[in-house]
Amino acid sequence: MVKITDVARHAGVSPSTVSYALSGKRPISEETRRRVERSINELGYRPHAGARALASSRSAVLALAIPLRAGVHIPVAMGFAVSVVTAARRHDHDVLLLTQEEGEDGLRRVADTALVDGLIVMDVQLHDDPRLPLLRALDLPSVLIGVPADPTGLTCVDLDFRAAGELCVERLAALGHRVIALIGSPPEVYVRRTAFAQRVVQGFTAAADRRGLSSSVHPCEATPAAARLVAEQLLREQPALTGVVVHNEAILTPLIDAFEDLGLRVPADLSLTAICPDDLAETLPVPVTSVAVPSTEVGAGAVDLLMRKLNGTGHTPETTLLPPRLTERASTVARATR
Amino acid sequence: MVKITDVARHAGVSPSTVSYALSGKRPISEETRRRVERSINELGYRPHAGARALASSRSAVLALAIPLRAGVHIPVAMGFAVSVVTAARRHDHDVLLLTQEEGEDGLRRVADTALVDGLIVMDVQLHDDPRLPLLRALDLPSVLIGVPADPTGLTCVDLDFRAAGELCVERLAALGHRVIALIGSPPEVYVRRTAFAQRVVQGFTAAADRRGLSSSVHPCEATPAAARLVAEQLLREQPALTGVVVHNEAILTPLIDAFEDLGLRVPADLSLTAICPDDLAETLPVPVTSVAVPSTEVGAGAVDLLMRKLNGTGHTPETTLLPPRLTERASTVARATR
DNA sequence: TTCGCCCGTCGAAGCGCTTCGACGGGCGCG
């Protein structure tokens, strides 16, 4: 193993100079820096991560706690994870993967052992998430993906799901639909009171009431059979239904199939709006008008906020809500006047 | 921060004794160990990961390189990742997430900086995977999930996909089917010559030839539209078709739909066998007879092998192939004699 | 011309842990 003293000797400088040339924390003459860099390349020097962490009390590693509970759409979660890793690398950091299994203990462990410099936590509950007191107490900076009811003392990023719910309704209302329904995430997601799911419901309901629409809300398991049942129930209970908002990635296709089987064509008889990743919306049998879940932006945003906290650079807002963006596709049309 | 010297003082022993009590690398009297443990708990001591890594040249972190290329089924990949993390924790190790984006450089970086003790690499190509020479050259132990054509000097685990392909064919043959087809992964997976996809084809073809069946192989994009096209093509080219093997998680549902739309009922007119995770096979509209992709076993196996290499315990075989297990479900029946 | 200051560099002191050699005391064996 080649170490910093080897580089120093080879370049004819002291180890501290090599360190400063690398970190830029003190001025180094252009010529010296060049010599040091050449030596580093020639010798293939790579600073030892552990030694660095010990001396600087910075590990350059971030922890990412990913949710793997029932009801979470895996590809969406994975999208966040990937964008977090990518963003972290841009800041010369690595990402440690924590699963839900360890729960709070895992967070505490990596924090207490100084394994990581900061935490990113996904899938936050709206109320009484047991991890939040811990995060507030820890002296390690952290960022949540998802916004709890009380974000005091925390830093959160997410799509503005409430506004997303409203936007879907507004769009349907603008197209003349008067009777609408929200088909949501699996029931367990609501039981856990997961923040994002709750907020969509709030937005949906608020906008529907504001516009004087007749509306209903239906959680739905992530299975084709459940989708079919919901579709049948909807037709029975709201025969005048012409607009649907879907917030459940897994059942978009089966749901559309079910409606068509029941004699409702999308969009001719039923306009459909979804909250889901763009790539999903585009590749469905009927491309769906949707509000994008911008995993890349959210993941990158979380990392950027975390780095800002780590560097003490500027102020970090408690909550950062990304504005929803609706893309019109083939699944929505103006209501046929009856 | 409470450190080992604090614990030592509190327990009335030397720091080295605390260390040995923790690691068990030297005998410590029952009574001393107890005192040390009490002090650790009372003070809430947590060893500093960086210091530990520096002194012991062991970081207790594993790197996991996950594939995110086109054609890889995300939930399956995620299943592996989760099982790797879980298994690693059982061995008191953590997992660093590496994405494909960094490619070989990422592997080299975490190895050279001693950030990790070992590497787990997913989605190996059958031929000329550029990472393999690197892995062979690195002095860090590594395990592949997936088996390349030439595994010399490597350690690999995977489902025996060749046998899985054969097993599916054997089952169909045993049920009397004489004309069969394999509907496989997206074309890009074959272009990359991904190991597991190739092997299924080999097994499928070999078994079909052995049994004297008429057979064909069809890569298929992971979209419903592509599934439909393949179904139509199949009926056109092999009108006598009664058995299908599907090795493409994403299109199972659309494929079944497509066949039914074309007048072929599963299993009445068409027996269908898949290679996919059990939970998927069970929750399909028609529960599908399948060979399980055992992500938990594979992930755990990879970690166990890696730990064995790390500890120098016993010999590690070059390739470990998990035998396929076929579960009979509703999608297969004996061929109606015509 | 001289003083003071700053730029660029060096040396040394750790960061918190592991590990190696050493050592004292108890016990079994001759």
Next chain:
DNA sequence: CGCGCCCGTCGAAGCGCTTCGACGGGCGAA
């Protein structure tokens, strides 16, 4: 009864890096 051995413990020396204080030399200002 005494020698040697082993068990349990200690002290000290690093692991490879960062960082702090110090210092020399050059330059601008007085």
